[in-house]
Amino acid sequence: MKHLKLSLWALALQILGIGSMFCLIQSFFNGLEFSSYSEAMLLGLSASLTSSTVVHHLAKDYHLKHGAFHQLVGAMLFPQDLLMGLFLCFPEAMKTGFLGIFVIGRQFAYAIVLVSAFVYVSAHIVPRIAKFFLPQEAPHLNLLSCLSICLGGAFLTDWLDLSAEFGAFFAGLALTTTETHKDTFVRIESAKNLFSTVLFASIGMMISPSFVWSNFQLILISVILMLLVKITFFFFLLRIFKNSISVSLITAIGMSQIAEFSMILAGKGYLAGLVIRRNYLIFLTVTVMSLLLNPLLFKYVVSTRWMEKHRASKVISMSVSHQKLSSMEYI
Numbered sequence: 575m576k577h578l579k580l581s582l583w584a585l586a587l588q589i590l591g592i593g594s595m596f597c598l599i600q601s602f603f604n605g606l607e608f609s610s611y612s613e614a615m616l617l618g619l620s621a622s623l624t625s626s627t628v629v630h631h632l633a634k635d636y637h638l639k640h641g642a643f644h645q646l647v648g649a650m651l652f653p654q655d656l657l658m659g660l661f662l663c664f665p666e667a668m669k670t671g672f673l674g675i676f677v678i679g680r681q682f683a684y685a686i687v688l689v690s691a692f693v694y695v696s697a698h699i700v701p702r703i704a705k706f707f708l709p710q711e712a713p714h715l716n717l718l719s720c721l722s723i724c725l726g727g728a729f730l731t732d733w734l735d736l737s738a739e740f741g742a743f744f745a746g747l748a749l750t751t752t753e754t755h756k757d758t759f760v761r762i763e764s765a766k767n768l769f770s771t772v773l774f775a776s777i778g779m780m781i782s783p784s785f786v787w788s789n790f791q792l793i794l795i796s797v798i799l800m801l802l803v804k805i806t807f808f809f810f811l812l813r814i815f816k817n818s819i820s821v822s823l824i825t826a827i828g829m830s831q832i833a834e835f836s837m838i839l840a841g842k843g844y845l846a847g848l849v850i851r852r853n854y855l856i857f858l859t860v861t862v863m864s865l866l867l868n869p870l871l872f873k874y875v876v877s878t879r880w881m882e883k884h885r886a887s888k889v890i891s892m893s894v895s896h897q898k899l900s901s902m903e904y905i
Contacts, residue, residue: 578649579815580646580649580650580811580812580815581649581650581652581653582653583811583814584649584650584653584654584808584811585650585653585654585657587807587808587811588622588623588624588654589619589622591622591807594618595803595807596617596618596621596622596800596803597614597615597617597618608853609849609850609853610848612668612669612848613843613848613849613850613853615668616664616665616668616839616840616843616848616849617840617843617849617853617857619661619664619839620832620836620837620839620840620843620857621800621832621836621857621860622804623654623658623661623832623833623835623836623839624650624651624654624804624829624830624831624832624833625831625832625833625834625835625865626651626654626655626833627834628828628831628865628868628869629647629651629828629829631869632828632869632872633647633828636872636876642817642821642825643821643824643825643828646812646817646821646825647825647828647829650808650829651829655743658739658740658743658835659685659731659739659740659741659743659744660682660685660740661839662739662740662838662839662842664839665839665842665843665845665846665848666842666846668843668846668848669846669847669848684734685740688730688731688734688740688741688744689744692727692744692745692747692748695748696747696748696750696751697751700748700749700751700752716757716758716761717761717762717764717765720749720758720761720762721762721765723745723748723749724741724742724745724746724749725742726741726745727741727742727744727745727748728741728742728745729741739835739838770834773834773837774862777837777858777862780855780858781855781858781859785855786859789856789859792856793856793859793860793863794863796856796860797860797863797864797867800830800832800860800864801830801831801864801867801868801871804826804829804830804831805823805826805827805830806826807826808822808825808826808829808830809822809823809826812825812826823875824872824875824876827868827871827872827875828868828872830864830868830871831864831865831867831868832860832861832864832865833861834861834865836857836861837857837858837861840854840857840858841854
């Protein structure tokens with residue numbers, strides 16, 4: 575029950591609190607001009623999301639997967655990851671104005687039906703046919719089958735005007751019900767890294783060095799303020815739920831970056847004409863820089879003497895003395 579309340583409060587804070595603070599800070603402190611309220615709301619929502627991939631790697635590399643850190647971030651990220659596919663219909667809904675409420679309602683109904691179908695298939699069908707479609711004795715065929723299932727789910731949800739990411743996400747969840755899902759996850763890691771490389775390469779080709787240099791001060795201040803806002807919000811949320819200062823701080827820092835998914839959401843807004851090009855490029859740069867700086871900040875904090883004193887406790891058991899953390903690995 576405690577984690578359920580934490581999940582709901584975290585979702586509300588991310589969308590309303592952090593998103594609103596992002597818009598206010600950018601408008602009044604940084605002087606960033608938004609073309610419309612829809613643009614401010616969409617970029618605020620995008621900035622409020624946290625990267626599950628980065629948090630997963632931090633938990634893995636610092637041996638936090640069996641402590642309070644992993645439980646807390648899991649509880650806070652679950653509703654965000656569950657609703658990511660629904661978030662992608664927001665640009666279309668905002669573009670249609672008041673009628674956008676009906677667009678969101680229609681997509682939500684589709685989502686409920688699809689989630690119910692995915693749950694049924696995952697529980698009763700996938701485990702039975704996994705040995706035929708996911709043969710462990712043929713690793714390459716296993717990888718090809720996984721990608722085919724995920725792409726099939728992506729095409730289905732894209733056809734229903736939800737989003738390709740929504741279907742791929744739940745297809746991946748369905749694969750976790752198989753007996754050999756851990757081996758399958760290891761094999762699909764290479765494909766995930768390949769697609770991540772393509773994503774960031776395409777983003778890099780959109781942002782010119784001259785643009786970054788001419789807006790460097792605005793971008794740097796935006797990154798610093800965004801990290802501080804997210805750390806502050808998550809820290810006090812965790813303290814309200816009676817977590818220790820050390821656990822609250824390290825968990826808040828781990829969740830302070832902007833998600834890779836946010837770039838896709840902002841891109842949808844840009845293609846829909848809701849986000850102007852300059853603000854879109856600034857947001858992309860801020861997101862990439864937050865993904866670069868967050869692991870370095872996390873490494874520095876867990877290596878401090880104050881945090882070292884809490885390493886022996888049950889909730890924070892970290893081994894940082896021999897960690898070689900490279901921030902590029904989380905992108």
